[in-house]
Amino acid sequence: MLTVLGMAKAVADSNNDNQGGFATDSSGITGFSHMHDSGTGGASSLGNFPLFANPGCPGDDINQCVYRFQNRSVSFSNQTLVAQPGYFSIDLATGIKGEATVTNHTALYRFTFPKDATTAPMVFADLIDLPQSRTNGTASVDPDSGRISGSGTFSPSFGIGSYDLHFCADFSGADIYDTGVFVNDRAGNEPKTVHTLNDGVNDNESLSAGAFVRFKAGTSSVIARVGLSFISVDQACSNAEREIAKFDFDSTKKAAQDVWRKKLSVISIDSTGVSADVQKVFWSGAYRAMLSPQDYTGENPLWNSTEPYYDSYYCIWDSYRSIHQLLTIVDPVSQSLMIRSLIDIYRHEGYLPDCRMSLCKGYTQGGSNADVLIAEAYLKNVTDIDWKTAYEAVVKDAEVQPANWAVEGRGGLTSWKSLGYIPTDDFDPYGQGLLTRSVSRTVEYAYNDYCIASLAKALGHSNDYHKYIKRATNWQNMFDANTTSLGYTGFLQIKYANGTWGYQDPQLCTPLLGFPDCYLNPGGHETYEGSLWLYTFYVPQDMASLVTTLGGRDKFVDRLTYFHNSGLLYVGDEQAFLTVYLFHYAGRPGLSAKQAHTYIPSQFNTSVSGIPGNDDSGAMGSFSTLSMMGLWPIHGQDVYLINPPFFKEVNVTHGVTGNVATIRNVNFDPTYESIYIQNVTRNGKTWTKNWIEHDFFEKGGVLEITTGGAESSWGTAAEDLPPSLASYTF
Template sequence: MIKPFTKRSQNREVRLTFYTRILLLFMFVGNKTFAQQSVIKYVQPFSGTSASTTLASQHIEDKTERLANTIPAVAPPFSMTQWTPQTQLSEKKCLAPYYYNNKKFYGIRASHWISGSCTQDYGSFTIMPISGKLKTSPTDYAVDYTHQGEVATPAYYKTILPGYNLQTEATATLRCGLIKITALKADSVYLLITPNSDQGKGYIKIDRQRGEISGYNPVHRIYQGWGQPAGFSGYFFIRIKKGFTRSGVFSGSNVSAHQSIQNQTDLGAYMGFKLQKGESISIYAGTSFTSIAAAKLNLETEINTASFETVVAKTSRVWEQSLGQVKVNDPNEKNKRIFYTALYHAQQHPRLFNDVDGGYPQFAGSYIKKTQTKGNYYDDFSMWDIYRAQLPLIELLKPDLTNDFANSLVLKGQQGGWLPIFPCWNNYTAAMIGDHVTAFLASAYNKGIRGFDVKEAYRLMRQNAFQMPDSADYLNGKGRRGINSYLKYGYIPMEDSIPDAFHKREQVSRTLEYAYDDYALATVAKDLGKTADYKQLMERASNYKNVFDQQVGMARGRFANGSWYKPFYPDRRESYITEGTPRQYTFYVPHDMPGLIKLMGGSKNLENELDSLFDKKEYWHGNEPGHQIPFLYNYTAAPWKTQLQVSHILAEEYDDGAGGLSGNDDAGQMSAWYVFEAMGFYPVDPVSGNYQLTSPLFTQTVISFNNGKKLTITAIKKSKKSIYSSKIIFNGKPFTKNQITHQSLIQGGKLIFYLQDQPATP
């Protein structure tokens, strides 16, 4: 189904979309200065929608790992709903709504797919235009899909369907979409609107006199509580600015003149029109997670009767402002495209969940709540992935939004009784390991982002760290998996198989990540004067030592009696490691590198072990647990090796075009990694508020912070090949450290790196 994306077609796609985007901005915005300064033109929404073509991906044996599973989302940053061309039916797990090389087009989907994930869409619906005779079965109405004349930006999408002689365009606001269908010849035209339920559920109704269609697609949980109702639906309200001559409903190929249908397989509604050549239909669609009435209010508030061009221009400006917080200057246009595409991907999630009037579905419940503050309520936190870099990037650039995220998480804990581990579908999931909502809240707090109820946050974080839920709550996904074993032994022994989780076993990885979360909570406890908690949590932060076997020099499975699991294979996938090997996970001690170095026998041994990992090609960038590894050379006498390895990763793991990502983007984490590295620093330990330095990618980077300060990062290179830092000047003074603090960065100024071709070794 998905064919390789060739270099020739890749280059052609880049040229095509590059020039059409520029023309589009001139046409819709009409402001020459704005167009000249535009950075939105660099974004490639198709990146990650094809099998990877990066250099690194050529060595991946598991071909499923070569799919990044992003979508060409049209919507402002962090929207409720993303609008995407649909080339893949269903809401099945690990199937994105769109793949670049699929050959059939099924419409424009109002999607809640978590970008770059292996989860599933939910509460979605699709609008498909066809011409000629009415067809209602997907196998009949699907049309051949080509990229000829196609345009995609974060604010606008256009495609031409030659089989139907129809031009389809889409744009969006935070909660609403606007689709424009233009006839390229006179013909009968039908709109098919389908709630995308895989369970034969849902509802749709037509009000022919008003030209309105409304309905919903019920949401169901996955992971813990798999298949159970999630307590809410994806609701929609559609208004069509043109009277239709015919309408009805269908279930598959069975068509009826009725004006509503409910809970049938492949259900949908159709509207018929007579269009002359050049005539258009405008489809105004509001979405909500609370009700059809709320979807209507969202539409009337955000778009109302605004023209298509007005919405495109407004959403383009929103993206321009958001992307423009980081301006890069460099002759390498390809790297700019990769960078701004990464910044676009890093601003898809978490997802806005409340309506314009503040209404949102209660977390893990069925009641409608109203936000009590000026901020918004968010969900779809792919927390195991994004606490590492994607959320820290938001903390750096958008602290006000970070407060909304933190408030949302505390609300979830209050409404559901326990702080969630991996809150998606507005429910508990226990999908991954760790307790990294705690790490995120501590990270924000330690950076001075404190516009949330810190005392209540601490209560909830502490409950997760010290208590075991009752059996019913635990089975529902609440609390840390394996917490009793962890508290009893100081690690999770091999005997505890963690049966009540999607990821079972993985005992060593859980131990390592809980130790980090304990450290994170300890930092807050100390600041709040919780001395006893602080001391106990800091002791537990050393629990990583309990699964470190000094005889083999790595993390290793351990039984309750203290003996080690045999045999030991350092470079094989093991059941006690999450998505990796013992060698890879051994380096996950971001909070206590001095302690890990001591266990390893000194910094030189750490350097040797890192060398071995990279020499063996055991570094796996396509998954998150090792994202900090290249920066660990900064803790040795060879920080230049960080600069070397990072430059290799930037060049080999990211590329231009639809195949530009090496693996799942995981809600923007892979992309946020690129953004940080290109700027020249990375949060190995986000909770600490420190960033490890490396060489910046661009000649100049200007970061605009929301406090009004600007930081200019300059790379002065001896040649194009210069990647090694020989000297750093920060605000006019020599800077000799390998790390820099969050507070130093947001005060702005000038950070200058002098780079050379060879490392400055002792």
């Protein structure tokens, strides 16, 4: 069965800005590779064993061709670019048209050569990956069939360890002229196998190697089929032979696009009056949010299991805020398989991951945020989960510190349990990790424990519920009522183990001050990818207390408005998402709608820079799509904040029940001036709460939202605000 979450994700690789393979503002193409992670930050990922096609070597001399990655880049025309779900095409300056489509474990390419070429066209496979991390590699070519196969050992782009990957490339549609291998920019017809190894002298910068096939002069096109496997070359070949038996490019493309149409068809919109650009933002966001995590079931060499195995959780710190919430709505079956995969990783690795890619453990950026996804899955009735083991896993995160908490679990648990916060000068001889991010880890640990408490309550573990709900209030232990910034008083602040306060400028790590400095590094600041301004707002479990702590409703709204309008906030990082909608908790849902319409389309649009920051496997896409649907999910909770959709109507078909949930904007204004909710009905009955639960998607029904040009009293009363540990006092 073909799925959109499969391993193979084929595209041309550009020579810079290539985390996901291709970028329109790059200057050249270095090959077509078969696996990618979408929109990641930091180093590039995957892109192993690229195929490079050329119309022929000058004078038909194989030593006159250019093989090395650093030298072979070919320019292209964006005017010829076609990028669709399930299909990619680009014309190169060499006169070659490259097209790509996929099945689950196999990439299929069609290379069309110039009609007037008089030399033997060539396709070669390079033992390289996008981050140039290869340590060992082998490629062989069969002189009779032209099959190129091989293996390599590579490093993940944001984690520890290494992984082995295998490929099997077959060609159809042309007669073979000759075959051979190359090393750097020299090639020969013998031998038929080339090896690279980690010799301490050469690396990918100084040693390029692979195998080639040349086809007879006059060849018009070649179909290249590349099977992939983490298990073996034999399995890579069998994957390809099983999934694409006939080398039929057009039917394979059609099958891939049919799968995407079916996947996206669970959402429909009434786009009357809406510009094509706005629609592109909506649909491209939904598409990108469905690319990862990727289904590697049957391709995990690390352990034997009958459970699904998903990879490219890149990273849960990014995806737990919106990607999995969108998947739970539009594809609950896949979300169930992903949760089961996380639990099975716990069974065999000992901890839930907070990031994972290419069979490797990825770096933990904050809390143990798989806890959030598991609790939310239970609350939203995601089925077929082993809840006993799931609960065991989240409790271990909260109670048992791993030896290396840089890649799993939590650090500083002794201080967390005894002091109720992570001290900036934490003494932690019980495990290893970056002794930074004390503030951001504290607020994330507090929310992780809140989610564990919610799951404990649902499963009947009353003692655990009381323990973890108490820990959920630990954010208060790092709130300093005396810290000031830009005319506002009271912020989270760094704190030492003896209870005294330190100082970090609340503006630090904002676009206004030291913005690039707060990423994963050993000498970093005490907040991660964000400021004290930002993290002070992160109390989704107890917003009523936070509103009170920050001076009450009016002062909270004033501060939050300033935060958005002053340049302090960068919406291209995932922690920013929730702040767009926090006005709901202060009884001003209209301001949430206003803020969402400010960022869409000013930051989210169809320009080259229209995805702010890294897409992080679709995080930015899920933000824009969920925002435009009109129901913003609070991660880890059964809560959706109600906002007017960006369309006259949005319909979502539940993937299990088949019921249709309709969000209808009764007085829809395509100029987006009348965006303030006046009243709401659910299935014809008055609905005053400014939030709704997941059963709306499961049961289906109609949520009718009437909008106007000014804020109203709808959703403003204390009893209509979203759940909070404390009661609202206004």
